[in-house]
Amino acid sequence: MxxxxxxxxxxxxxxxxxxxxxxxxxxxxxxxxxxxxxxxxxxxxxxxxxxxxxxxxxxxxxxxxxxxxxxxxxxxxxxxxxxxxxxAIGYITVNIISSNPDIPFTETLREKGYGVTSWYAYGMEGDRLAMQVLTPRKYELMLYETIKEIDPKAFIIAYEPRQIFGGFWVKKVKGSKLRREEEKLQSE
Missing domain, CATH: 1.20.58 (Methane Monooxygenase Hydroxylase; Chain G, domain 1)
Known part of the structure; x- marks a missing residue:
């Protein structure tokens, strides 16, 4: 042969x-x-x-x-x-800067199951809303789509954290709301 x-x-x-x-x-x-x-x-x-x-x-x-x-x-x-x-092993941290601090960005992301830390910031063109979101990598693209729906002009930077201790992911069942959101998107 x-x-x-x-x-x-x-x-x-x-x-x-x-x-x-x-x-x-x-x-x-x-x-x-x-x-x-x-x-x-x-x-x-x-x-x-x-x-x-x-x-x-x-x-x-x-x-x-x-x-x-x-x-x-x-x-x-x-x-x-x-x-x-x-x-898609692991997690991704996404930093978001919204072009409009009045958009209910943080609440919308939390309703979808994401852990969000947010604060007000000042950019070159005025007030901004800055956020940091941690999510399993398998939900990364779904997060980007959600961000673009909320604010198409949002500035996004993503990176992989090496270690995670405490916070939202320790307190909640990891990704349960996110899984439901993903299933809902797939059925549409």
């Missing part, structure tokens, strides 16, 4: 897509502090890596194998990123 050139290329390409996807996912779990999951993924990652590289090294005289390996690496990066987006 490995004598057939096209089959060999397909195998090398596929193995490297799997390897790099696993590498990306393992790296995400490592960065999120999920060491046992990262180690488990690493076992499969190194197995795929060894298989793919072995196939290429056994056939170094075939340039197309090296090209398939490199192409598989690139496609694996894209695939791994897509998998990471779907997993």
């Amino acid at each position: 490995l004598e057939n050139g096209i089959v060999m290329l397909a195998i090398i390409l596929s193995v490297n897509i799997v390897y790099v996807s696993l590498l990306t996912v393992r790296m995400i779990f490592t960065l999120k502090g999920k060491r046992y999951i990262a180690a488990s993924v690493g076992v499969f990652e190194i197995t795929a890596y060894t298989l793919g590289l072995g196939l290429v090294l056994d056939n170094l005289d075939q340039i197309q194998n090296l090209i398939a390996y490199a192409l598989g690496f690139g496609l694996g990066v894209i695939t791994g990123m897509k998998i990471e987006e779907k997993l």
